[in-house]
Amino acid sequence: MRKRSGFMMYQLLAVIFIIAVICGYSLINITPVAQSVSHAELEADAGAVAMAITLYRNQMKTYPTTLDALTVRSGIYGPWLNRATPIVDPNGRSYMYVHNANGFAVWSVGPDGANNSGGGGATLPTAISGDDAGHISK
Numbered sequence: 001m002r003k004r005s006g007f008m009m010y011q012l013l014a015v016i017f018i019i020a021v022i023c024g025y026s027l028i029n030i031t032p033v034a035q036s037v038s039h040a041e042l043e044a045d046a047g048a049v050a051m052a053i054t055l056y057r058n059q060m061k062t063y064p065t066t067l068d069a070l071t072v073r074s075g076i077y078g079p080w081l082n083r084a085t086p087i088v089d090p091n092g093r094s095y096m097y098v099h100n101a102n103g104f105a106v107w108s109v110g111p112d113g114a115n116n117s118g119g120g121g122a123t124l125p126t127a128i129s130g131d132d133a134g135h136i137s138k
Contacts, residue, residue: 042133050135052080063099107134
């Protein structure tokens with residue numbers, strides 16, 4: 001009787017099953033990492049906008065009325081951000097921006113689109129919370 005060389009069908013199925021389990025486990029563990037990277041990107045982007053607001057305040061002696069004011073030249077100063085208007089976060093949503101005599105806040109509402117931090121009008125949020133990301137200056 002002649003001996004056959006090669007793999008049996010059950011051996012191939014076992015290898016394919018093991019590879020599928022490893023891939024599935026990897027995808028489950030990668031998802032939280034991708035979400036934390038996205039949040040870090042939101043925080044960094046909001047920080048850049050906050051820095052531009054601070055620079056605007058130092059040069060113009062007042063806070064910008066809107067974030068769009070950061071993208072245009074005003075006299076010998078500006079633009080403070082090199083972006084097209086409207087200024088949006090990495091999720092494509094407009095940043096929330098509030099200022100008063102005590103400071104300013106700029107934040108993204110995050111992937112869920114809900115303002116978890118509060119604030120609005122002339123009221124600064126007390127903290128950036130939920131999946132929101134941003135900066136409060138007082």
